[in-house]
Amino acid sequence: MKIHFIAIGGAAMHNLALALAEKGYKVTGSDDVIYEPSKSRLNNKGLLPEQFGWYPDKIHENLDAVILGMHAKTDNPELLRAQELGVKIYSYPDFLFEQSKNKTRVVIGGSHGKTTITSMILHVLNYHNIDVDYMVGAQLEGFDCMVHLTDKNDFIVLEGDEYLSSPIDRRPKFHLYRPNIALLSGIAWDHINVFPTYENYVEQFKLFVDSIVKGGSVTYNQEDHDLKQVVESSENTIRKMPYQTPEYSVENGVTFLETPEGPMPIEVFGKHNLNNLAGAKWICQNMGVDELDFYEAIATFKGASKRMEKIAENETSVAFKDFAHSPSKVEATTNAVKEQYPERRLLACLELHTYSSLNAEFLKEYKGALNAADEAVVFYSPDAVKIKRLDEVTEKQIADAFQKKELQVFTDPEAFKGFLFNQDFENKALLLMSSGNYGGLNFDEISEVMG
Incomplete structure (x- = not known):
């Protein structure tokens, strides 16, 4: 497939471009500015645009699709050309859903903690050599890219952001994924430029819960009162599985997690991170990892980039x-x-x-x-x-x-x-x-x- 990225330099966009090139797609892209580390990573794979700027002649009828990043504007010359030619235009999340229609989609959402929880899940799966497709919002130790897509893996783990999908698709990203297995970590008002009231922001989480595939499940932080209300009031025919912060103690600057085998020292710390860990554990168990195997793996998790x-x-x-x-x-x-x-x-x-x-x-x-x-x-x-x-x-x-x-x-x-x-x-x-x-x-x- 021939795919062109409009605004290829973004953190998420350039990782998707790298993942598709790795998959064997023919990838091209444009942007008016690209910063490090995106610039070097694209250059190393031969995907860095020769010149910065927007070039409508890069858009032609032989393209299978265009992926439009949030950095582009609605009057972007390449976007206008794609619309004129009738080339299929995807937002980033829309394309990820297209790539995962036949997979079990695991989506991690919430106002906070979603990158850490997604990272914990991927760390545990990687530790036990369980290969899955994924998209996560931070660079992880032991992972070359923030996006990994294959035709063979049964599961895809997606970080579900509530921000807008693209300049021409004003839906929150996580509304597009239609999860089979979902997690919500909490609701705390954010993105007020898009969601001007708290009620409007909460509504996006209600819509997300209703978008879960019938017969699927949502694991949710029951310590968050508003989230608990959102999940429990949903009439969607899904399993609703609450979690809470596990017992832990801190001694001499080391956090010990209470487990069935006794207190276990872990690298991450803080009540919010222990809460994140509990959510990650339930998702991993839903994906076939038993509890003791989860504890063995999570003991070595050091955190996601820029997160504590x-x-x-x-x-x-x-x-x-x-x-x-x-x-x-x-x-x-x-x-x-x-x-x-x-x-x-x-x-x-x-x-x-x-x-x-x-x-x-x-x-x-x-x-x-x-x-x-x-x-x-x-x-x-x-x-x-x-x-x-x-x-x-x-x-x-x-x-x-x-x-x-x-x-x-x-x-x-x-x-x-x-x-x-x-x-x-x-x-x-x-x-x-x-x-x-x-x-x-x-x-x-x-x-x-x-x-």
């Missing part, structure tokens, strides 16, 4: 970076690090980087999110606010929203870097939370500063 990733450690200090940006995840991550290292002072830094987090109305959702920290910092770029065409956010608004005593707010990258690198890290835990990089912070330098 340890970036530096010495005898008296430790530093983590985490993708957390939504209020619920920021609170869970901050609490987790404090619980793991109760004797150390916790310096928690948060970059407000997403559309939702920089919205003056949404800011109040962060109340108390950094309370577990001994010292808290919020960084944001006024330029990012302007680029997103949002109303100006002031330092006072941020302080009022978080309601954290002595909260420090930085807007200048160099000032934040100076503050961070002049810290005395003796007996301290550092947590850097962001989906960005604090205006150009090199995370590798943290370990040098800690010594």
Whole structure:
């Protein structure tokens, strides 16, 4: 098959392109800008466009399909040409469903934790040499690509994102997958540029539960009240299987999970991650992995890239970076690090980087999110606010929203870097939370500063 990618450079898009090339498809693509690591990975496989930009002559009637990425606009010249010629146009999730129509589709959804849960499942299956197709939102240790597609595997494991499918398909991605086996980790309002009210956001999860194939199943976090209500009120004829955080303990900076064989040390930590682990266990059991085999494998799981990733450690200090940006995840991550290292002072830094987090109305959702920290910092770029065409956010608004005593707010990258690198890290835990990089912070330098 001949497939052309419009906006091939995205994190998800370039991985799908690599997976299809590996499968033997003839892949071409375009984009107006491509950053690392996408650029090098595409180049290594001969898929990097020779020139950046949009070229309608790349679209022709011999193409079997065009895959349209979210980075493209509705007036994209290549998209308009494809529409004119009647070439089949897929969104990313639409194409994944097309590739998995004859497989058992396992879809992991929820406002938070879905990448970690998907990663845990894939780690366990890989540990036991069980080959499945998959799509996950982070690079995993032991996996070359974030997407893997074959004609032979019976299962496909998909991370189910609730964001829009493409510029011309405004449905949430996870509505397109029609799972046989589903998991929902929780509901916490996000993507307010698309879902302006909480009720509108919750509705997307109701639609997802109703999209599960009849006779299928949904495994859900019963500790989330709104999610529990969504699942239990659904009239879809599916099995509904609740899970909850398992028993665990923390001793000397090590988390022990209670198992039928006794306490077992694990690499991940924090109540939210133990909750994620419980969900992953039930999905793996649905896929044929027994409980003890799950525990054996999960003991070696170190986490997904950028999810509670340890970036530096010495005898008296430790530093983590985490993708957390939504209020619920920021609170869970901050609490987790404090619980793991109760004797150390916790310096928690948060970059407000997403559309939702920089919205003056949404800011109040962060109340108390950094309370577990001994010292808290919020960084944001006024330029990012302007680029997103949002109303100006002031330092006072941020302080009022978080309601954290002595909260420090930085807007200048160099000032934040100076503050961070002049810290005395003796007996301290550092947590850097962001989906960005604090205006150009090199995370590798943290370990040098800690010594």
